[in-house]
Amino acid sequence: MRLGEDATGVMAVDTLVVWCLAVVAVAAALGLLWRMARGVRRIVARVDEVVDDWQGIPGRPGVPARPGVMERLDGIEGRLESVEHELHPNSGQSLRDAVDRVDVRTRRLTDDRDEGGR
Numbered sequence: 001m002r003l004g005e006d007a008t009g010v011m012a013v014d015t016l017v018v019w020c021l022a023v024v025a026v027a028a029a030l031g032l033l034w035r036m037a038r039g040v041r042r043i044v045a046r047v048d049e050v051v052d053d054w055q056g057i058p059g060r061p062g063v064p065a066r067p068g069v070m071e072r073l074d075g076i077e078g079r080l081e082s083v084e085h086e087l088h089p090n091s092g093q094s095l096r097d098a099v100d101r102v103d104v105r106t107r108r109l110t111d112d113r114d115e116g117g118r
Contacts, residue, residue: 007014056068086095 008017053066054069056071057063057066059065088094089096089100091097
């Protein structure tokens with residue numbers, strides 16, 4: 001080992017310092033790898049949750065099954081059809097028909113008051 005400006009002049013101490021620096025560098029590298037692995041593991045867990053939500057989870061003892069996104073969207077289609085049915089005038093039973101009836105009655109009431117007040 002060559003003695004430099006920072007060398008102590010004692011070969012055993014210089015060797016010990018070099019080994020300590022090597023151990024610290026290896027420990028720092030391992031710590032960095034550990035933190036990166038934890039981050040990757042968290043991301044993988046999140047992606048796994050998204051995939052489970054998308055595909056659904058089959059039931060098992062003590063845990064009910066959860067349908068996937070596509071199964072849940074199939075149920076929404078029927079509900080949207082019933083909402084759309086309420087938005088258009090049809091058989092007189094829809095919400096739109098009720099609003100139209102209220103509008104006609106209100107118009108009649110305001111017209112009657114306007115004529116009576118003159």
